[in-house]
Amino acid sequence: MTRVWYVKPEHPDPAVLAEAASILRRGGLVAFPTETVYGLGADATSSRAVQGIFRAKGRPPDNPLIVHFADAGDLPSLSAAARRLAASFWPGPLTLVIPRVPALAPEVSCGLDTLAVRVPDHPVARELIRRAGVPLAAPSANRSGRPSPTTGEHVLADLEGLIDGLLDAGPTRVGLESTVLDLTVDPPAVLRPGGLSLEDLQRVLPGAHVAGPTAGPARSPGIRHRHYAPRARVVPVEGAASGARATLKAMVIRLRGEGLRVGALVTAELAGADLKADVVRAMGSRADLAAVAAGLYAGLRAVDEAGVDVILVESDFPAAGLGRAIQDRLARAADLVPGPPPGSGIQ
């Protein structure tokens, strides 16, 4: 059974946090809010607890986890670059890949010699980690492959009955996952664009760049799997902004003509247009990419739940700032990102 506690984001009830922390110390699984998305927490020092995460999520065994700390000072020795980044961006939506730390369960790293760490910017997350007294391994709290949860309802939709508890503190602020930066390569490489923009990163670490597709084993195994996907087929639509609500409308009409139920996930500017779709949902104004990011996953899930066959998503956002992360997630939801070769054993 999954216990659900409703807590105030700024002032969570200490008795509730104590109970959730004691479940974690006993090796249980508790979902909790961060500023990016909800995480599924387990004691990162316990192999048994960490194995529970992989089971509950149906997560491929080659996809390593991020370990969450309450404070940068709780981390063992950090390099000078890592310390600089931590001072500028923690707590916040930045994950650093550093050399592996022996005190943690080997399962968090899935056999890699590196470890991903971050300090989340949410009072519930930080207080929970403090009270647990151990760092928490926490992937996004969704079934593997589904869009990350930005509300407690999303977590329950995927994991009710499979996890011990959920701390529900309402919708998360950023709505997309953290930016993953690999500090074990030179120059440092962004493996996953996310809630912290490349531009902001480069102010502190001018050499940071976005990793291109690599030959051989992926540096960030998780990004090889189809991800962030609802059940319906996702089709990104370009040109929707440039006067082309006609493009979108024509696609809707063609698909409906084929007998399909069609959903449209668009910016506020287009939501009022007569698009003829079965379901239309807005994800924020084009002028405010933070609002689009915050509304993207909730929008994909909502349109999906309306039982459509296809979701047309307005997608021509600028390839800068948060736009990079939005574009990346849309491409993955639509399965437009090249995967591993067939027969490689990785799905």
Ligand code: TXA
């Ligand atoms: O915002 C977030 O990062 C959320 C919240 C809960 O903190 N967590 C999250 O975790 O998105 P997850 O497991 O869904 O995504 C972690 C990503 C995956 O792409 C994984 O492959 C990568 O980080 N990763 C983890 N450890 C790694 C490592 N040692 N080397 C390279 N990539 C790693």
Ligand code: MG
């Ligand atoms: Mg995830």
